Amino acid sequence: MSEQKPSRRMPLIGAMVGISLGSWLFMEANGVDVPSMVKFWPGFIALGALASLLDFILTKTPSSLGKAVFGSVMCVTAFLLTFHVLSWRDVFSWLPALPLGAGLGMVTTHAASQSSSHRLLIRGAVFAALGIAGWLPQFPQLREMLPSMQTVWAVLLIAIGGIILYQQLKD
Numbered sequence: 001m002s003e004q005k006p007s008r009r010m011p012l013i014g015a016m017v018g019i020s021l022g023s024w025l026f027m028e029a030n031g032v033d034v035p036s037m038v039k040f041w042p043g044f045i046a047l048g049a050l051a052s053l054l055d056f057i058l059t060k061t062p063s064s065l066g067k068a069v070f071g072s073v074m075c076v077t078a079f080l081l082t083f084h085v086l087s088w089r090d091v092f093s094w095l096p097a098l099p100l101g102a103g104l105g106m107v108t109t110h111a112a113s114q115s116s117s118h119r120l121l122i123r124g125a126v127f128a129a130l131g132i133a134g135w136l137p138q139f140p141q142l143r144e145m146l147p148s149m150q151t152v153w154a155v156l157l158i159a160i161g162g163i164i165l166y167q168q169l170k171d
Helices: 009-029 042-059 062-082 097-113 119-138 140-145 149-170
Strands: none
Touching: 009 042, 042 062, 062 097, 097 119, 119 149
């Protein structure tokens, strides 16, 4: 892996948001029919994710790639909320995206870092599993195939506990 350089993520986010927002305002001020900011505000989350990806490409900072993945999941979730595919009022329709995005980001960071430690991978897998488990009750087809949600959570918690115990005894 090439030498890691200092992260440029925050200045890149600032630059991308500044250029995008400035362009948007300039076009609107000059009579260009631009889409309403009310519908496209999640695009700024996408810019943050894109800036994180660009930072990873430029600096090889593994956490920037994980942040790009997390930002992408948050962007998709925000667009789904904005276009009423998901409901703000039905918190459990979108809340599982938070641990799922965090988990996928951690797994991606672990993969990009090529670390021999599996702690971040395990944390990421746990968070992703929690996100997926949070969405399971929303799909009637899955509810029919699975045992009760209590059983699913019990198995998930036993697995998490077993992994943590294994890690502690192994060290």
